[in-house]
Amino acid sequence: MFWTNAKRISRTGFMNFWRNGTVSLASVLIMIVTLLVIGFILFSSAVLNTSLAQLKDKVDITVTFIPSANESDIFNIQHSLQGLPEVAAVTYTSSADALTAFEARHQDDQSILTALNELSDNPLGAELDIKAVDPSQYQDIANFLQGTNVLSSTGVTIIDHVNYYQNQDAINKLTTIIHAANKLGFGIALAFILLSIIIAFNTLRLTIYMSREEISVMRLVGASTAYIQGPFVVVGIIYGLVASLTTLVIFLPITYWIGKVTTDFFIGLNLFTYYLHNFPEVFLILVGSGVVIGAFSSFLAVRRYLRV
Amino acid sequence: MIFFDRVSKVYPDSSVALENVTLSIEPKEFVSIVGQSGAGKTTLLKLLLAEETPTDGQVFYESTDVHALNKSEINDYRRKIGMVFQDFRLISDKTVYENIAFTMEAAGRSDEEIEQDVPHVLDLVDLSSKAWSFPRELSGGEKQRVAIARALVNQPDIIVADEPTGNLDPVNTFDIVQILKKINDFGTTVILTTHNKGIIDSLGKRVIVMEQGKIIRDDKKGKYFI
Numbered sequence: 001m002f003w004t005n006a007k008r009i010s011r012t013g014f015m016n017f018w019r020n021g022t023v024s025l026a027s028v029l030i031m032i033v034t035l036l037v038i039g040f041i042l043f044s045s046a047v048l049n050t051s052l053a054q055l056k057d058k059v060d061i062t063v064t065f066i067p068s069a070n071e072s073d074i075f076n077i078q079h080s081l082q083g084l085p086e087v088a089a090v091t092y093t094s095s096a097d098a099l100t101a102f103e104a105r106h107q108d109d110q111s112i113l114t115a116l117n118e119l120s121d122n123p124l125g126a127e128l129d130i131k132a133v134d135p136s137q138y139q140d141i142a143n144f145l146q147g148t149n150v151l152s153s154t155g156v157t158i159i160d161h162v163n164y165y166q167n168q169d170a171i172n173k174l175t176t177i178i179h180a181a182n183k184l185g186f187g188i189a190l191a192f193i194l195l196s197i198i199i200a201f202n203t204l205r206l207t208i209y210m211s212r213e214e215i216s217v218m219r220l221v222g223a224s225t226a227y228i229q230g231p232f233v234v235v236g237i238i239y240g241l242v243a244s245l246t247t248l249v250i251f252l253p254i255t256y257w258i259g260k261v262t263t264d265f266f267i268g269l270n271l272f273t274y275y276l277h278n279f280p281e282v283f284l285i286l287v288g289s290g291v292v293i294g295a296f297s298s299f300l301a302v303r304r305y306l307r308v
Numbered sequence: 309m310i311f312f313d314r315v316s317k318v319y320p321d322s323s324v325a326l327e328n329v330t331l332s333i334e335p336k337e338f339v340s341i342v343g344q345s346g347a348g349k350t351t352l353l354k355l356l357l358a359e360e361t362p363t364d365g366q367v368f369y370e371s372t373d374v375h376a377l378n379k380s381e382i383n384d385y386r387r388k389i390g391m392v393f394q395d396f397r398l399i400s401d402k403t404v405y406e407n408i409a410f411t412m413e414a415a416g417r418s419d420e421e422i423e424q425d426v427p428h429v430l431d432l433v434d435l436s437s438k439a440w441s442f443p444r445e446l447s448g449g450e451k452q453r454v455a456i457a458r459a460l461v462n463q464p465d466i467i468v469a470d471e472p473t474g475n476l477d478p479v480n481t482f483d484i485v486q487i488l489k490k491i492n493d494f495g496t497t498v499i500l501t502t503h504n505k506g507i508i509d510s511l512g513k514r515v516i517v518m519e520q521g522k523i524i525r526d527d528k529k530g531k532y533f534i
Contacts, residue, residue, distance in 0.1 A: 001416060004418070004419070005416075008413055015401075016401060019401045020401060213397060214397075214399045214400065217397045217398075217399065218399070218410070218414065219386075220357060220359065220386060220391050221386065221387070221391070221410070221411045221414055221458070222383045222384065222385075222386035222387035222411075222414055222415060222462075223383070223410070223414035224380070224383050224414070225379070227413070227414055
């Protein structure tokens with residue numbers, strides 16, 4: 001009997017969706033708007049996260065050592081830094097490499113190159129580029145570099161300077177901006193998603209309100225709750241499926257068009273490429289949201305008229 | 309078969325719909341309930357269908373107190389009663405065939421039974437040719453005949469018709485009453501509420517007269533009297 005009922009409920013659901021074409025179209029359109037909002041929030045969050053990640057990646061501190069510093073002492077410090085949980089990566093640049101890079105940077109500036117040639121020794125010290133796991137942790141790393149654990153084997157400091165102190169304000173501001181953007185983005189996304197779900201829910205409630213008399217008649221001919229509720233939930237699921245599949249198609253030209261803009265403005269993230277690469281995830285989120293909103297809204301709305 | 313035991317119904321706004329009504333209906337009876345609007349006829353039927361609960365007293369179907377049934381038992385109980393309403397209450401997006409089949413599906417009947425019984429009952433109300441029409445494509449009389457077919461198809465013990473001819477012209481009214489009489493002749497109990505004097509007088513069956521929530525007359529072979 002279960003399969004017979006399931007077959008009858010599904011068939012009735014499909015027929016109701018088809019026969020109430022105008023109502024179905026209106027509901028699907030509202031649902032598409034809801035899913036577009038969810039999709040746009042998804043993409044905005046990807047753009048924001050990528051931009052923030054790339055900004056974070058640009059933040060680092062460079063420790064410049066005195067030219068006479070012993071390489072093994074520098075390696076010891078590098079090793080100590082790598083042992084810190086706050087540190088994501090430490091890159092070593094020898095004084096020779098630093099000089100080569102400096103020369104390459106100023107290859108068009110003859111006066112600087114001449115001045116450099118005048119010097120008998122390499123005036124540039126070796127460097128360690130340190131990337132923290134989170135930008136807020138640079139202060140801790142800077143503190144570590146001031147401590148006694150970065151002294152040479154002879155007990156003197158070999159650090160010439162740490163550029164954190166020059167960039168401290170900028171780094172702190174950036175950290176605050178990143179944290180605020182994350183919080184604000186989450187809050188706005190949540191508010192928009194809730195708002196659009198409420199709109200979709202109320203639309204479905206209205207369509208079921210039109211059937212309230214019929215629901216009470218079904219009750220009076222002895223139909224069970226599941227048998228009455230079932231076809232409405234099936235219709236809700238169909239609304240969700242049709243709307244989410246349409247939304248996925250709509251996003252193809254939209255992301256293709258926006259993709260070029262985002263590539264230029266958001267540090268290389270092409271939204272179209274992102275959409276194609278993450279399609280299974282976006283598909284699951286949109287289809288899942290559509291089906292859940294459709295089914296759950298219908299389920300709740302019918303329940304209201306079943307109290308006969 | 310049906311027994312109202314000192315039943316009263318007072319709505320939350322303190323209006324008294326029924327007051328201490330005691331009434332018994334035997335199997336195979338054809339009972340007409342008459343009375344002015346607000347006399348309590350529809351409340352009586354709603355209590356019988358367990359659509360409303362009494363403020364006081366009990367309603368029995370055979371030996372069962374219908375208001376002591378749980379939800380699933382109420383569904384089973386309602387399948388023993390076929391309802392016909394003044395405003396037909398057909399499901400608008402189902403065809404005539406589907407409206408009738410729905411009642412059988414709700415009762416858990418098999419596809420084979422549905423395919424066999426629906427055409428039969430449509431034939432009984434002379435609507436075989438309209439099986440695939442939607443309610444909006446039917447006349448008032450045809451809609452009411454579909455409603456009767458729907459009420460009949462599960463072979464209920466009782467047919468309850470709440471002013472079934474209220475929206476119909478005299479010709480359709482006559483047809484509907486003839487169908488109800490035929491159903492009663494086959495052994496189904498019929499409870500009919502109506503304002504139509506002609507129907508009551510032509511039936512020559514039991515008539516219960518209600519006024520302000522009370523039964524004021526109960527005649528075995530009554531005439532219309534208010």
